Amino acid sequence: MLKNGIKVVIPARYGSSRLPAKPLLELNNKPLFWHVTQRVLEANVSIEDIVIATDDLRIEKKAKELKLPVVMTSINNSSGTDRVNEVVNILGWSANSYVINVQGDEPLIPPELIRKLIKFTTLNDKFDITTVVTPIKSYEDFIDLNVVKAIVTEQNQALYFSRSPAPLNRDEPTDFSKAKHHIGIYIYKVSALQKFCSLPESLLEQLEKLEQLRAISNQLTIGVMNFNGEVHHGIDTEKDYLKIKELME
Structure with missing residues (x-):
């Protein structure tokens, strides 16, 4: 069995080269990362175990408005995986625990x-x-x-x-x-x-x-x-x- 539960991190980087400000694009009047969060919730993961990981204050502000857990991370992360790892370190999650990296641009996962x-x-x-x-x-x-x-x-x-x-x-x-x-x-x-x-x-x-x-x-x-x-x-x-x-x- 998994030890110490399972966490979900949804990376939401502002500066996509092909589609800038992508996480804030709206579908049905909600930003992209909100929809990804809903899919994770529909998978029976508790909101307490979900974190939006962003590098931009605008995304952080929107997440807080929507009452979604969010953590600010460095703009220097080279990948979503590095951003997930930074969240793990900021929040001090146990080495024996598990974390899911759910990409923040997949609202229909x-x-x-x-x-x-x-x-x-x-x-x-x-x-x-x-x-x-x-x-x-x-x-x-x-x-x-x-x-x-x-x-x-x-x-x-x-x-x-x-x-x-x-x-x-x-x-x-x-x-x-x-x-x-x-x-x-x-x-x-x-x-x-x-x-x-x-x-x-x-x-x-x-x-x-x-x-x-x-x-x-x-x-x-x-x-x-x-x-x-x-x-x-x-x-x-x-x-x-x-x-x-x-x-x-």
């Missing part, structure tokens, strides 16, 4: 996915980190470099993550039936998160531009849960925002 990942982690606490994959649904996605694939053992442990088509069936190269699309939600043992954030970028991470390869390169184990439900793409661009807005309104 399924609560069922979060619930199932928590249960998976509870049953597989041998892993340092746990995450989620869904089936690849088309050959176009299989060869798309923007669709990250996870190569997973029969014991649900990640061997590798790649932008390339993988695993490749040598005898039938167009067969993608065993391919898995990685979804960027993670549960970390706090001790593993602290180790991860203390490490430099690995060579594989630099090549693929995939942060999780730093963990694998340094013998941190990643457990992988399969999820068969629909998972909408997060909001990276204005086009993504307008698409999600149309779906939600």
Whole structure:
């Protein structure tokens, strides 16, 4: 069983290069991070165990207006993972506890996915980190470099993550039936998160531009849960925002 409970951190950085002020974009008259928080609450996580992590006073002010727990973090964090780790250190969470990094730009992340990942982690606490994959649904996605694939053992442990088509069936190269699309939600043992954030970028991470390869390169184990439900793409661009807005309104 998980020791000392589980916390959720939702990074909400103001200065997105592709969509500045993204966390404050509104859907149904509420900012993006509010909707992400609602999905976490719908996964039966208590509000006392949720924290918005931001680097901007405007986001902090809005979170407080909405009565959401918020912590100010440094503008110098290079990733959402570093921001989560800063929250862990500010709030003094135990090394034996667990923290979920739920990306702040996914207002339609399924609560069922979060619930199932928590249960998976509870049953597989041998892993340092746990995450989620869904089936690849088309050959176009299989060869798309923007669709990250996870190569997973029969014991649900990640061997590798790649932008390339993988695993490749040598005898039938167009067969993608065993391919898995990685979804960027993670549960970390706090001790593993602290180790991860203390490490430099690995060579594989630099090549693929995939942060999780730093963990694998340094013998941190990643457990992988399969999820068969629909998972909408997060909001990276204005086009993504307008698409999600149309779906939600």
